[in-house]
Amino acid sequence: MAAPVTAKFGKFRILLGDSASPMVYSAPCGFTSKSLTLGKSLSEVSLPDCENPDLPITIGRDVQSISASVSGEGVLAASSVETWLTAYESTDSVPVKIEVEFSTGVVTWTGNFHIESLELGAEQGGRVTLNVSMQSDGELVRTDTLA
Numbered sequence: 001m002a003a004p005v006t007a008k009f010g011k012f013r014i015l016l017g018d019s020a021s022p023m024v025y026s027a028p029c030g031f032t033s034k035s036l037t038l039g040k041s042l043s044e045v046s047l048p049d050c051e052n053p054d055l056p057i058t059i060g061r062d063v064q065s066i067s068a069s070v071s072g073e074g075v076l077a078a079s080s081v082e083t084w085l086t087a088y089e090s091t092d093s094v095p096v097k098i099e100v101e102f103s104t105g106v107v108t109w110t111g112n113f114h115i116e117s118l119e120l121g122a123e124q125g126g127r128v129t130l131n132v133s134m135q136s137d138g139e140l141v142r143t144d145t146l147a
């Protein structure tokens with residue numbers, strides 16, 4: 001049995017774009033956990049069997065919309081505070097690039113996201129933490145360089 005090709009934590013990157021031309025993407029420091037969720041909103045329709053109407057009806061599903069969300073949590077790094085607050089305070093969505101790098105290539109998604117929420121917290125004896133939630137705004141484009 002051959003072992004699967006996998007990617008380590010540091011090879012899964014959430015990068016925010018700046019307003020420079022050409023755009024420069026960088027990963028704010030501090031995440032200890034991060035995720036990308038790709039979702040679809042579906043509509044359902046009942047599909048009867050036309051030859052035998054007594055059979056159970058099956059359900060057909062059609063895609064109404066697609067979306068993506070990104071979440072991350074970790075420590076609030078001083079070097080990232082301005083980046084996160086500026087992105088949150090913007091009424092416009094911000095450019096985001098998500099990468100997963102394998103030894104066989106990279107899967108990349110690019111698109112705009114709204115910073116839905118920033119949650120700062122701390123516990124006695126601990127460090128200040130940050131939880132981030134982002135929601136896609138428009139199309140998310142995927143490109144692959146996997147072998």
